[in-house]
Amino acid sequence: MQDLLRRYGPGLTFMMGLLVAFWLLMLVIVPNITLFEQSFRPYLPVTEIGGPRDTYSLNNYLKVFDGKVEKSFLGHVFTIPVHVYTFSLTIFYSMLVTVICFLMAYPLAYYLAKIVNPKSLPTLLLLLFIPLWVSEVLRAFAWWIILAFKGPLNALLQGIGLIEDPIRWTNMGYAGVVIGLVYTYVLFMLFPVYNAIQSLDSNQIEAAEDLGAPWWKIHWRIVLPHAKPGIASGSVMVFMLSAGSLLVPSILGSTTSQWFTQTIDQWFKDALDWNTASAYAFLLLLVCTLFVTLAMWVFRVKLSDIAK
Amino acid sequence: MSAGIDLENVCCDFGTFRAVDNANVSIRPGEFFSFLGPSGCGKTTILRMVSGFIEPTEGTIRIGGKDVKGTRPNQRPTALIFQNLALFPLMPIWENIAFGLEVRGVDKATRRRKAEELLKLVDLPGAADKMVSQLSGGQKQRVAIARALAVEPQVMLLDEPLSALDLKLRQHMRAELRAIQKRTGVTFIYITHDQGEALAMSDRVGVMSQGRIQQIADPKDIYNNPVNGFVASFVGENNIFTGTVGAVSNGMAAFETPEGSFRARIAPEAQGKAVKLYVRPEHTLLSDRAGENSIPVTVTEVAFEGAFISVHARTEKGMILSAEIRNDGLATVPDLGTRLHASFDPARAALLPDANVRS
Ligand SMILES: Nc1ncnc2c1ncn2[C@@H]1O[C@H](COP(=O)(O)OP(=O)(O)O)[C@@H](O)[C@H]1O
Ligand SMILES: [Mg+2]
DSSP: OHHHHHHHHHHHHHHHHHHHHHIIIIIIIHHHHHHHHHTTSOOOOGGGTTSTTOOOOSHHHHGGGOSEEEEEETTEEEEEEHHHHHHHHHHHHHHHHHHHHHHHHHHHHHIIIIISOTTTHHHHHHHHHHHHHSOHHHHHHHHHHHTSTTSHHHHHHHHTTSOSSOOOGGGSTTHHHHHHHHHHHHHHHHHHHHHHHHTSOHHHHHHHHHTTOOHHHHIIIIIHHHHHHHHHHHHHHHHHHHHTOOHHHHHHOOTTOOOHHHHHHHHHHTSOOHHHHHHHHHHHHHHHHHHHHHHHHHTTOOHHHHHO | OOOOEEEEEEEEEETTEEEEEEEEEEEOTTOEEEEEOOTTSSHHHHHHHHHTSSOOSEEEEEETTEEOTTOOGGGSSEEEEOTTOOOOTTSBHHHHHHHHHHHTTOOHHHHHHHHHHHHHHTTOTTOTTSBGGGSOHHHHHHHHHHHHHHTOOSEEEEESTTTTSOHHHHHHHHHHHHHHHHHHOOEEEEEESOHHHHHHHOSEEEEEETTEEEEEEOHHHHHHSOSSHHHHHHTSOOEEEEOEEEEEETTEEEEEETTEEEEEEEOGGGTTSOEEEEEOGGGOEEESSOOTTEEEEEEEEEEEOSSEEEEEEEETTSOEEEEEEEOOSSOOOOOTTOEEEEEOOGGGEEEEEOOOOOO
């Protein structure tokens, strides 16, 4: 702040402060507070808003427990509220996406950070970035084309003789969604992990090898612990973005895949019930935050490590 | 257990740059051997080839008589101590030390006991549960040594391990390292650019310049009988005269210089090559009478150093000679501007060719 004042003078500094405050207040805090307030009020015809029935309650939140359906899991048959079911699957598949992203990003990050010739590194990073310049919608549609019944993936797999008949990828439960989410968010895992590994002194890797460690032991004892904060921040990002993604599940979802954001979207757009929609949205935020906190506690990661 | 190391015609290229050129040396089991040379002369490269991180472009490396070509570092009986130590900051000290044992599947109780023993050996008891960041430079140094010793290597490779320490600690650690080497009997290959360190600690020293080993000898010979000008200059001070060789007989040669003609030793290998005359300051004597190998000089600078007196004197042609007078309590300190004669014993002056470098 002192720096800003000295460099730009009081007028400009004041303007900057004002703009930041405006951005925070009008574009972040106010909309969220409004939705938060709405989420506790019932969905009423316009004439009744502000009337005697317009009172605060948790009813909108409790709607997730309505509408039981019968499901079976590992031979157990049980009934479960349909929205809770959707919610659990969303969390589960977001976790799966996070794990797959990690498994793909870690070797690549290690390769980029420690093995590749530093001269060709900028080219490789650029190649990784280029897909990010294309809109997310286009990328999702690109996968929709790739995964199509008569699309290139099936043609390729048939061509090399791996499969006999084409596979309906986009009609296999959550397969399309998971593929799409992994593709969309893998770089959010790659870069924090790359940064973390890159800051590891290569001599430590060599020292471990010199002391007789096989490659997996070097990763398990030296590289992974060092990269833990990067892995954690990548995982939090990928998990939160996946659980909150609407576009990919809408485009690449199948008839049997329902993402919780789609449920929220339906409350907003189909039922026009913004109150319940808001309640669901905050529920998603709350549970995801709790979940991430729990995961961080289990893996002994501190918040300050992630912020680095 | 300790093993000898043989390098035979070892070369190492980085692209078109030859970092190590035709190195031949045979290091004996249990020996404390130092490579001494200026920064960038290829010392680290030699060490990395022995430990297995780089394969030589040409030549053979044998450890304990066995050719180690194609063997990975984790399969070699060597332990490398890195210039920056490379301790593992996320592990407590004892796990650092026991890492090599952990890798070998030793159970936890034994690992812990072994780590404590090694901490005692390097004179750092009670540090087992500390973290690396809690230790001082010298303590980290000891942990690095303990970690390397834990795997019971047959050869220890040390890459300028004391360069990060302050002078006092460095001198203390010199003695400590030497003692640890004697106690364990492991072959030590030690790298340094500090001639004092190399001479004080080693059984033998290999002096390197620009990728070539210039001379391999015990410290006394390196200092007293350098084979060329590079070795002479790198391991001590010299007064250097340029000139031409005259008649040679019995290993002594006449040497004509602009300052006058002198007589000095010449090794058979140096005969027929371009040579210069090297005289150590402590062998340069100042007196009021002329004699053999003497030149008239004027004292221009006198520094009283305590144990000796360092004198700079200018010849008539303007060359500055330095002389050291040992302070035996009776020595007189010459006054500035005094006219004296500088002289040296022909047996203590050598005619040496320049360094052995690629042509
Ligand atoms: N990986 C490498 N690639 C290219 N040149 C290298 C590499 N490693 C070392 N060199 C070069 O080889 C020479 C010797 O290096 P090094 O063995 O580290 O010297 P020292 O340890 O004696 O200071 C230096 O000129 C250095 O620049
Ligand atoms: Mg070096």
